[in-house]
Amino acid sequence: MFAFIRLLCSSFLQYKLQTVLLLAALLVELAFETFMPLSYKFIIDYAIVPQQYRLLLLILSLMVVGAVACVVTGIYRDRMFAGLGSRIVTNYYKQLYEKLQSLSTDFYHRVNGGDIVSRFNNDLISIDTFIKLIPYALLSLFGLVLNVVVLFALQWQLALLAVIGLPLCLIGPKLFGAKAYDASYQLKEDQAGIATVVQENVSAQPVIKAFGLQPLMIRRFADRMFIYERLLTRSSFLNFLIDRTTNMGTMILNLMTICVGSLLAYFGILTIGSLLAFSAILISLSYLVAAITWLAPQFIEATSGMQRFRELIEEQPSVPGNELAALLPPFERHIEFRNVTFAYSPEQRSLNSVRFTIHKGTYVAFVGASGSGKSTIINLLMRFYDPQTGSVLYDGTDIRHIELQSLRSQIGIVFQESFLFRASIRENIRLGKPEASDEEVIEAARLAEIHDFILTLPDGYDTDVGERGGRLSGGQRQRVAIARAILRNPAILILDEATSALDPATEAAINQTLQRITATRTVISVTHRLASAEHADCIYVLYQGEIAEHGRHQELLQLPEGRYRQSWRKQAGFEISEDGYHVEVSVERLKLFPIFSEMEESVLQDAAHFFVTESYAKDRTIIHEGDPGDKFYVIVRGKVEVLKKDSEGNNERVAVLSDGDFFGEVALLRNIPRTATIRTLSPIVFITLQREFFQDLLKRAPHLTSFLELRSK
């Protein structure tokens, strides 16, 4: 609570002059509001009872002048405070937003998006609401003190009684204040959780619809609401209690003073004017107390909002800045990973003692299965994370000693799914170099081979790309992202699975564009698709966080038991038509599948013709766990995840499969329910074989039936 008040005070004191003027205006209002009830004493005791007409007129005139002054300063105060309060609140918004830009990548993995959004939506709004009420809070608090002083001046015995009774009004806040604060904090935490659930639900709509999860989601949300309702009830009830007990206290206090005051007036100890003034002040005092108790819940809410605001503001980036860091001169020689070991969490190492050197002007590719550590290499190259041991060096300087902006300004990056902001194509490209001229933007679009397409749009470069670039196709989005990356003419270009999510025809076209624009640069490409890495000067094959092999494509193919060679054979043997809708599989490739390995050449040739090509978009469920199995699937390109239900019925990822992998082999032999759910992680091309066709083939090789049956058990 005190921290909140301290922070508020320091925020106001940044604007000293306005704060002083504000307090002065409040003093004028305060003086007048206190004088109003006191005026009864002067009017009755000094003017009406002794029949002093001139004095009466003077007092009344003074009151009119005071009222006008009060209204004028009130309006001035409102205008000034509206500006000051808004500036202070927008500063909090800016601070929070700036903080978000400075936090490291791990923070965004650790904290839910909904929780972050709720700091803006709930916490800052509750602070904003309270700040608007600050003048009333100050008027009420100072008014309370001033009125008590005036009461003593009027009749100290009666004032003493009132003051002794005053704590009655404060019992509520004392008894329930801390509890109300806790309840309000818990409520805010829960609101943040709800925001996360809703946000996740909106993003996950395709999955929810595909899995028919709506009833489950509604049920879970209802459970969540049950908890929220309890927290809301508790918080509201505690706030009502504070209000109620304070009103009760005020009522008792009024009753006491009216009784005692009337008796004192009856026995001539108190003048009529003083009694009236006393009662009027007491009524205004009870209004002030009521105002304070009305403000208390808002204050409590703002305090817990401020607590959550401070938690985020005090969050430290895990990749610390270094004040002594030097600007990186234009990249000249090489990038080096020197015995780099890295883990996202203590339980599992993602890179283990990795060392390599990338020379300027070369094209280097990192390949490997899903989870082998490819993206982690990029995360460390970009300094999204720091390694636990070892170092990443640019031209011999440890990345930790390089000023980050000077490093990142020399790097262009194209991600698998490039994020486009809801803005025009021009603005999206210009993000690569905000100071770029229109000509430079157009030149970058030409290089990315999207310029001609942009000109066909009615608004050309000013076309709004829609939310997340939704009005463009995947390939067009990727070309805009390439234009964005090359606009800054980066010395180093990083391609993080830049074409993996595209259909084959678009991928081929974009790969050609990339080959043209990468010829003169240092290129670091991460891909699970080996064909994209074939022309690299050096290919690093990652396996479980270590570099298993490295060399040129041909050299790696020579290693007899090499992983690269195995993966190449797994991914090769498919011929995809130009439009991507038809795939031919070779007999040699079929032989690599265990179920076909014993079949004769002539049978395999027929088998190859029975395969059908199927294409699916991202986020589609291909197979549901428990469905009858009738087909064998081979992934020609793309990625799927394999999900299994855990004990609570939630889908849990057990594997990721990609180009050349297969599933559903047993479905060729018999109809048993699928043992897992398969969902696409990227656009995907499969070839599939129906059981009835396979059974036909088996009739031509009956000797294999029992062998396969035995093996499948």
Ligand SMILES: Nc1ncnc2c1ncn2[C@@H]1O[C@H](COP(=O)(O)OP(=O)(O)OP(=O)(O)O)[C@@H](O)[C@H]1O
């Ligand atoms: N943010 C994270 N928090 C915890 N573990 C992570 C995180 N990101 C990756 N990992 C783990 O680190 C390991 C390497 O992951 P990485 O993303 O580098 O693999 P990858 O080869 O790029 O895989 P993919 O091709 O599927 O993207 C994996 O075991 C992964 O589960």
